Amino acid sequence: MSHTPRLLDPGFDLTLRPMRYPQFYEMYRDAIRNTWTVEEVDFSLDVNDLKHKLGPAERHLIERLVAFFATGDSIVANNLVLNLYQHINAPEARMYLSRQLYEEALHVQFYLTLLDTYLPDPVARAKAFAAVENIPSIRAKAEFCFKWIDSIQGLQRIETVEQRRQFLLNLICFACCIEGLFFFAAFAYVYYLRSRGLLHGLASGTNWVFRDESCHMAFAFEVIRTAREEEPHLFDDELKAQVVRMLEEAVECEMQFAQDVLSGGVAGLSPKDMRQYLQYCADQRLAQLGLPKHFNATNPFAFMDLQDVQEVTNFFERRVSAYQVGVEGEVAFDAAF
Ligand SMILES: [Fe+2]
Ligand SMILES: [Fe+2]
16 A cells, blocks of 8 residues: 555554654654653652651551552553554654653652652552552552553554544543543642642652643644544544543542542542542543533642642743753643643
């Protein structure tokens, strides 16, 4: 076949010029400009907070949170290599995925360092790293991810319409439910703690992870938008309904975790508010997919609004002072965050 392949046509296209999807190359370049390292994060204040400032309810919250972080990004990285890289057929898009894979490794390193710092006791540490096996509310989230990894694991080539829909559902799941919901919930706990004056080291590293995850989602949404433009019939009513059901399931899964995380009773952070926040995030994801909102929830967390401003400020400060990389042209921020 001599025709130009579409993005989801199977194969390993190597042609960079003429470039079919310059937007993916630009995303790759933006990501390179956004480089950070774990060594820049200062955890020294956190250690003092952990020793002296936390009650039992907050301590439980943090234990659960770091236990989730212990494996979350490794799961995302595995899906990226096993399921996404293979099927997104443009070399410039694969450059972005390579960079994303590095960033996921960086996140794994960040949380590894965090757990090693927060949990000096080897027994507690081993327990946190094994949470995916032992803690039901974390196990449930992992099972949700594995189910969607497995749904296309056997696909060598996505040839048929049905196979392409299966692929898109996997991609949508990882962008909307895992990066865009499970991780955003975790970030909300971190910024709640920061709003109480706690764990600023964790919060400062989270700023960078937060921005990375927003970019990962933006890339996924652009892949989905492109595939939809090239093959509009892929987005039928059944696929749209499946996306809504998937988001509902993810909200329930994350709520099971919230009930556990907040079981000690954390002042100013109720399961009811967390549900509303998750529904708000889910609606944002639907909007980013070009689909109508489903939950009609507003953001109940004022401390996440503050996050918008801080994220932007930190990003520009960093670009100018820390790295001396000139700020030129438009910097696209996720409209929602
Ligand atoms: Fe990540
Ligand atoms: Fe990610």
